[in-house]
Amino acid sequence: MPLGGARLKGVILCGGIGKRLWPLTEEFPKSLLEVCGKPILEVIGERLKRIGINEVVLVINPSKRSMFNGILEKLGFEVRYAPQELPLGTGDALKRAMKFLDGEFLLINGDIIVSEGDLSEVVKADGNCILVRELEKWENKEEFGVVSIKDCEKLEKIYEKDEGRAIDSKLINAGVYKLESNISELLNDLRPSSRGELEITSIINSLEEVKVVFSREYCIDIGRPWDLLRANEILxxxxxxxxxxxxxxxxxxxxxxxxxxxxxxxxxxxxxxxxxxxxxxxxxxxxxxxxxxxxxxxxxxxxxxxxxxxxxxxxxxxxxxxxxxxxxxxxxxxxxxxxxxxxxxxxxxxxxxxxxxxxxxxxxxxxxxxxxxxxxxxxxxxxxxxxxxxxxxxxxxxxxxxxxxxxxxxxxxx
Structure with a gap:
């Protein structure tokens, strides 16, 4: 049986604006920017397919729907499109996808390129889990969610960008999670964070136990133009x-x-x-x-x-x-x-x-x-x-x- 098992679905969040990637995202969603000759979304899809995921929910701005048509379908995925008219946060995006989900699912931000090995470790982990990576020496901690852990491999808390600067940790949220669909009740009670967004991290912080999976290979957050160069080099x-x-x-x-x-x-x-x-x-x-x-x-x-x-x-x-x-x-x-x-x-x-x-x-x-x-x-x-x-x-x-x-x-x- 493939790593993902028969029922594990993927959810890819592609509704963000990508202001830091200007001007490249002025006309195209950031998940459709090209690296190594193909859209970021296609790179993500190829890796999900190789770890055994065959069904994917894409959360997108419906006005951009035509741009996404066929990218994952040509890889053999069964694709469901969940519309997110306004970028109200990752928690809101996941709420839009929940009607297509049952059982476990893999959630990944649409501007993240993760090694197949790291994705496999997330899929193999028991229960709810989160992928984390170390902050690179050139990165600014304030641009990422900072992660603190307990008992070596369990999540203590994710601190969002406005909270993490004072936390003594160099571990950051990689934007990849494996979760159970029974979190839907928590999503219904979700309230805006201090940044005014509905954050998936608030849900994860409220879960009783979340395992931490450490990135051993690479996980590239394509949030700024030069991140495209790094991703291109690796691919x-x-x-x-x-x-x-x-x-x-x-x-x-x-x-x-x-x-x-x-x-x-x-x-x-x-x-x-x-x-x-x-x-x-x-x-x-x-x-x-x-x-x-x-x-x-x-x-x-x-x-x-x-x-x-x-x-x-x-x-x-x-x-x-x-x-x-x-x-x-x-x-x-x-x-x-x-x-x-x-x-x-x-x-x-x-x-x-x-x-x-x-x-x-x-x-x-x-x-x-x-x-x-x-x-x-x-x-x-x-x-x-x-x-x-x-x-x-x-x-x-x-x-x-x-x-x-x-x-x-x-x-x-x-």
Whole structure:
């Protein structure tokens, strides 16, 4: 029998707004952002399928329903959609899903990528349980739920973001739980937290006993743009190379590289894996794709372009003589010739970026730009490290981007 057993269902919470991921979530839910050539939700689904879960409840904003159609169904899941019109919290989201549940279920946030091994340990644990991980040295405790434990493997309490700063613990809530459906009565009595949301953590804190499962491999909370790069790096390490497209005899492919069907690598180009290039792409001539780069379907990378450790989403084009390093390019962007994304500070300190108006460290010595969906850069655009350009915005010829640019901005000079 699969690890999940015959009756264990999955619940994936995909109704959040994802403000910290701006501008990437301005047009798409965060669970549909691409890593290693596929939506985060599809990555989650593949892992749930491998541990034996065949039925899934997706909690989504109903206005985004069409965006989710088919993603999990093509993996063989029986999918139920639970609408959550307003993002009123994880507790509210679970209430929407309860009518589809009986017995045990696995609950996971839709912006979390967890190793198959860690998911398996949660499924095998007896009774109610929660997955926790250690706070990374570059992470801010105030952005996560902090966990305290008792008797080595039992939950004492989850402290939400506004409570956890004073708690002497470096364990944080990973956003993965196994629960019993008999918690429905507790959900009915749930009241808003100090943050004004209905929190699933309030329910978990009220349970008599919850086992703690420690993450032994990885659990990535994709809450900020640079988390996509980390997830992409890990998934590419696990990927096996496969060539379905066409490679010029004058091009070179080194290491594990996935090249999709109808894609072409033109002469004098070099692809160094691990790297992912989707279907219908055109690379080169004379292009350099360096390790940990993911290029989505229908992209074009032109003459003498270098792309390194970046995510380039579906339908984007990067014109000749450009450099894209440690960056995230949204869908259907047009990167003008000679565009340069700077990714390193002169003082070698960690790159900082604005999140909700606050300058925060990315935890990365190298981090380039985040360019929103549908945006265009004029030729010769230079972008400072950590800067973001909103969706459907333009830069003018030779513009130097020293500060973030909002969405829907036209040419700077007429």
């Amino acid at each position: 590419l390490k696990e990927m096996q190379g496969e060539i379905k497209g066409e490679i010029s005899e004058k091009a070179e492919v080194i290491g594990d590289v996935y090249l999709g069907k109808d894609s072409k690598i033109h002469g004098f180009s070099t692809i160094i894996g691990p790297a992912y290039i989707g279907d219908g792409c055109e690379i080169g001539p004379n292009a350099l794709i360096r390790p940990y780069t993911s290029i989505g379907n229908g992209c074009k990378v032109g003459f003498s372009v270098e792309v390194k450790n970046s995510v380039v989403m579906e339908g984007s084009k990067i014109a000749h003589l450009s450099y894209i390093g440690d960056s995230i390019i949204g869908k259907s962007c047009n990167i003008g010739a000679g565009t340069i994304t700077a990714n390193l500070r002169h003082d070698n300190e960690q790159v900082k970026s604005l999140i909700n108006g606050k300058l925060v460290s990315t935890g990365r010595r190298k981090f380039g730009a985040v360019i929103g969906h549908g945006s265009k850069t004029g030729i010769g655009t230079l972008i400072y490290p950590g800067r973001k350009i909103g969706c459907n915005s333009w830069t003018s010829v030779g513009e130097v981007v020293r500060e973030d640019i909002g969405s829907n901005r036209g040419f700077k000079n007429g």
